[in-house]
Amino acid sequence: xxxxxxxxxxxxxxxxxxxxxxxxxxxxxxxxxxxxxxxxxxxxxxxxxxxxxxxxxxxxxxxxxxxxxxxxxxxxxxxxxxxxxxxxxxxxxxxxxxxxxxxxxxxxxxxxxxxxxxxxxxxxxxxxxxxxxxxxxxxxxxxxxxxxxxxxxxxxxxxxxxxxxxxxxxx
Amino acid sequence: xxxxxxxxxxxxxxxxxxxxxxxxxxxxxxxxxxxxxxxxxxxxxxxxxxxxxxxxxxxxxxxxxxxxxxxxxxxxxxxxxxxxxx
Numbered sequence: 001x002x003x004x005x006x007x008x009x010x011x012x013x014x015x016x017x018x019x020x021x022x023x024x025x026x027x028x029x030x031x032x033x034x035x036x037x038x039x040x041x042x043x044x045x046x047x048x049x050x051x052x053x054x055x056x057x058x059x060x061x062x063x064x065x066x067x068x069x070x071x072x073x074x075x076x077x078x079x080x081x082x083x084x085x086x087x088x089x090x091x092x093x094x095x096x097x098x099x100x101x102x103x104x105x106x107x108x109x110x111x112x113x114x115x116x117x118x119x120x121x122x123x124x125x126x127x128x129x130x131x132x133x134x135x136x137x138x139x140x141x142x143x144x145x146x147x148x149x150x151x152x153x154x155x156x157x158x159x160x161x162x163x164x165x166x167x168x169x170x171x
Numbered sequence: 172x173x174x175x176x177x178x179x180x181x182x183x184x185x186x187x188x189x190x191x192x193x194x195x196x197x198x199x200x201x202x203x204x205x206x207x208x209x210x211x212x213x214x215x216x217x218x219x220x221x222x223x224x225x226x227x228x229x230x231x232x233x234x235x236x237x238x239x240x241x242x243x244x245x246x247x248x249x250x251x252x253x254x255x256x257x
Contacts, residue, residue: 047179
């Protein structure tokens with residue numbers, strides 16, 4: 001019989017530390033939650049926010065859609081799908097994470113407070129960007145793992161190459 | 172160009188995609204052939220204020236009705252299409 005081996009999306013590509021920044025993979029369980037019409041659900045976060053939920057984190061991810069990270073499947077009035085294998089999740093930590101994202105993302109990530117969530121772009125990829133206490137968590141569709149790592153490590157290299165040049169950007 | 176999405180706040184143009192004139196929200200009655208012809212094919216092309224549908228493709232995926240000026244690039248209003256089409 002064939003023995004299948006489970007691999008994470010960025011297996012063998014991460015972690016990577018370049019300059020002051022570290023990019024690592026995380027593999028949360030992910031449930032997409034689309035509340036049914038008229039359902040009143042308690043403790044759901046506002047647009048652009050996240051909230052602790054049943055031992056995990058519930059993040060707003062789009063219009064009428066939430067993602068539950070690291071918690072068991074909830075029993076609520078909503079359309080729920082397990083998407084744990086559908087996303088590549090990475091965390092970006094270290095000094096000047098915002099300066100790095102300024103190269104890749106149209107958002108002003110300096111305005112995000114810990115727990116804030118945004119749908120936006122990383123390069124040309126649609127992404128979920130979560131501000132954490134130390135850095136950012138970034139989620140893109142699983143098939144983009146290699147592209148995400150390539151884009152981000154390229155930008156990290158370029159940023160590190162400039163670290164001895166005086167910075168006047170204020171980021 | 173920046174668009175102030177009612178859900179996400181002010182975002183860069185590249186997150187949005189143009190989806191056509193807001194005329195698409197006013198579907199004609201069934202059997203109204205002249206109305207359907209206009210709905211599908213007849214469009215104004217104003218140098219001035221126009222109403223379009225946009226999709227916040229790389230953001231919250233809302234459809235938006237945007238009133239803007241094609242001459243000055245001013246954006247006058249941004250509304251969720253679900254609010255307009257109620």
